[in-house]
Amino acid sequence: MAHELRKVGTSPGVHADERLQEADNPSSKIARFGADHPLRLDCGVDLAPFQIAYQTYGELNAQRSNAILVCHALTGDQHVFNVHPVTGKPGWWETMVGPGRPLDTERYFIICANVIGGCMGSTGPASTNPATGKPWGLDFPVVTIPDMVRAQAMLLDDLGIENLLAVVGGSMGGMQALQWTAAYPERVFSTLAIACSTRHSAQNIAFHELGRQAVMADPEWHNGRYFEKGTMPHRGLAVARMAAHITYLSDAALHRKFGRRMQDRDLPTFSFDADFQVESYLRYQGSSFVERFDANSYLYLTRAMDYFDIAADHDGVLARAFRGIKTRFCVVSFTSDWLFPTSESRALVHALNASSARVSFAEIETDRGHDAFLLDVPEFFDISRAFLQSAAKARGLSGDGA
Amino acid sequence: MTSQQQVLPLSPAIPRGGATTRGDHLLVAEMVAPGSKVLDVGCGDGDLLQLLESRGIDGRGIELSREGVNRCVAKGLAVVQGDADTDLVNYPDDAFDYVILSQTLQATRQPKAVLENLLRIGRRAIVSFPNFGFWRMRLQLLIGGHMPRTENLPATWYDTPNIHFCTIKDFVQLCGEINVKMERAVALDLYGRPLRLNAPWWFWNMFGEQGVFLLSRAGKER
Numbered sequence A: 001m002a003h004e005l006r007k008v009g010t011s012p013g014v015h016a017d018e019r020l021q022e023a024d025n026p027s028s029k030i031a032r033f034g035a036d037h038p039l040r041l042d043c044g045v046d047l048a049p050f051q052i053a054y055q056t057y058g059e060l061n062a063q064r065s066n067a068i069l070v071c072h073a074l075t076g077d078q079h080v081f082n083v084h085p086v087t088g089k090p091g092w093w094e095t096m097v098g099p100g101r102p103l104d105t106e107r108y109f110i111i112c113a114n115v116i117g118g119c120m121g122s123t124g125p126a127s128t129n130p131a132t133g134k135p136w137g138l139d140f141p142v143v144t145i146p147d148m149v150r151a152q153a154m155l156l157d158d159l160g161i162e163n164l165l166a167v168v169g170g171s172m173g174g175m176q177a178l179q180w181t182a183a184y185p186e187r188v189f190s191t192l193a194i195a196c197s198t199r200h201s202a203q204n205i206a207f208h209e210l211g212r213q214a215v216m217a218d219p220e221w222h223n224g225r226y227f228e229k230g231t232m233p234h235r236g237l238a239v240a241r242m243a244a245h246i247t248y249l250s251d252a253a254l255h256r257k258f259g260r261r262m263q264d265r266d267l268p269t270f271s272f273d274a275d276f277q278v279e280s281y282l283r284y285q286g287s288s289f290v291e292r293f294d295a296n297s298y299l300y301l302t303r304a305m306d307y308f309d310i311a312a313d314h315d316g317v318l319a320r321a322f323r324g325i326k327t328r329f330c331v332v333s334f335t336s337d338w339l340f341p342t343s344e345s346r347a348l349v350h351a352l353n354a355s356s357a358r359v360s361f362a363e364i365e366t367d368r369g370h371d372a373f374l375l376d377v378p379e380f381f382d383i384s385r386a387f388l389q390s391a392a393k394a395r396g397l398s399g400d401g402a
Numbered sequence B: 001m002t003s004q005q006q007v008l009p010l011s012p013a014i015p016r017g018g019a020t021t022r023g024d025h026l027l028v029a030e031m032v033a034p035g036s037k038v039l040d041v042g043c044g045d046g047d048l049l050q051l052l053e054s055r056g057i058d059g060r061g062i063e064l065s066r067e068g069v070n071r072c073v074a075k076g077l078a079v080v081q082g083d084a085d086t087d088l089v090n091y092p093d094d095a096f097d098y099v100i101l102s103q104t105l106q107a108t109r110q111p112k113a114v115l116e117n118l119l120r121i122g123r124r125a126i127v128s129f130p131n132f133g134f135w136r137m138r139l140q141l142l143i144g145g146h147m148p149r150t151e152n153l154p155a156t157w158y159d160t161p162n163i164h165f166c167t168i169k170d171f172v173q174l175c176g177e178i179n180v181k182m183e184r185a186v187a188l189d190l191y192g193r194p195l196r197l198n199a200p201w202w203f204w205n206m207f208g209e210q211g212v213f214l215l216s217r218a219g220k221e222r
Helices: A016-024 A145-159 A172-183 A202-217 A219-224 A234-248 A251-257 A277-292 A295-307 A342-354 A370-374 A378-394 B023-031 B047-054 B066-074 B084-090 B111-121 B135-144 B168-177 B201-207
Strands: A029-033 A050-057 A067-071 A109-113 A166-170 A190-194 A328-334 A358-364 B037-041 B058-063 B078-081 B096-102 B122-130 B180-188 B210-217
Touching: A029 A145, A050 A145, A067 A145, A067 A172, A109 A145, A145 A172, A145 A295, A166 A172, A166 A378, A172 A190, A172 A295, A190 A378, A202 A219, A202 A234, A202 A295, A219 A234, A219 A295, A234 A277, A234 A295, A234 A370, A251 A277, A328 A342, A328 A370, A328 A378, A342 A358, A342 B078, A342 B084, A358 A378, A358 B058, A358 B066, A378 B066, B023 B047, B023 B096, B023 B122, B023 B180, B023 B210, B037 B047, B037 B111, B047 B058, B058 B066, B058 B084, B066 B078, B084 B111, B096 B111, B111 B122, B111 B168, B111 B210, B135 B201, B168 B180, B168 B201, B168 B210, B180 B201
Parallel strands: A067 A109, A067 A166, A166 A190, A190 A328, A328 A358, A358 B078, B037 B058, B037 B096, B058 B078, B096 B122
Antiparallel strands: A029 A050, A050 A109, B122 B210, B180 B210
């Protein structure tokens, strides 16, 4: 398998061509899997050839015992702790990852791979279909969270990493972390699952369907063939992002941030301009998102989350998914997260208790909603740091007394 | 009082250099066999769990207060947020060697159901609780005419979380009623030191500031 590393640019233009470029030739390390190493997908398709784009930070120790896999969320990517090659913004989890951070790059070897179905270099609908020479579009097979995890396991095999000290993720990343642990318990020493659930709720599926319908209602979507038509379903994807973004926040956070304040005006314009700051903010969120994300990829990844239900793969009994498990768990939820509310985490914890797993569970008080896991929440960092240190100590990693 | 229950003597707790370790914690730790798996119900800030883990015991905890849980998890302990009254039912039978209920029984809504659950989840239970029969409690009610308050139980009657106080005598009676075997029992004085071993029950009930009991299921296994 070939590995390449291209230099990560610092001042990229935000441009569709450049993003399309990232889909096939990402500014990341790449693991390429040929026809002899297909990815067996849940839908029955063997995907081959395919590639995984990933970033690593820190050094793998001689015992290969300090590797931590970070799983990214729906619209995240592998650029955890470096400048993003498309947006030029800092990595998406620089509060959590870095020297002296809970995911300490001076002690751990951090790996993050773009998920299969993504648009930042791992094979997905925006990648070129080798059979046609055109982007896959809707010809790309539907992928699931277990498919993403299977692909990551192939990447780790390729990197020669048998066991992970930890698998860490929030939201869709947390789903992957749980799937990792259920599918490969012997490869995962500890699991930090943040603001997530073992299954996607009806309400969450409903929000995703809203987003997908917004994309598909955009005439520029062209049944997913927009690259060939030279168009982009910007409006549909922006609306999808706006709706989703509301679910990542909370009533209290929106009120604190914007209230009913007006945007650059004192009186209403009696029009449909963005009179309110909150409208202006959402429009900005929508338009900046479409610069960096592929609309078809958004359809596929939301679908993957919708299909996720660990218990369903174990006769409907969640505890069976984790029976006899030795992995150490830390489950974290946030009080104001209504997308993945604490009750979902508690159900997971009950199942883990029933499996006699070693589990910690903390609910963090914050008004910042689901997105709290991406923000500066000191209590969350303290808990994450202590959990990982305790796992490192139990695994016999040196230098963990400090 | 079920006087036929035999109470075995306990090896005296040895105070550690730190001197900050609570007497009842040391006593509880002495009761736990090395290498066991333990659930601490109402583990507070995790001091007892830390003491147990330092002795090579696999400890888990449940704590009601979010602040307590987060402090425990930040110490690297395996603690979950939960309520002894409602969440113990989620644990399978025989999941632990010992289930500890330290200074928490009196704060539960259904102490009897909680006690039964402890001995379902664990092969043994260790229960410690403040003794409301302690002479200073009696004196405050008798002479002062008000609800007793002590250094260890400073809350007023209207904001105390402790809704089910009992005496050592009451507790022993409950153990008899639900067919629980008392393997060891010890009363501690106000400073957490064990009272002399050969004292009669009435003496413990009068001069013990708290009781610590090692319990197991009586008779046949269910």
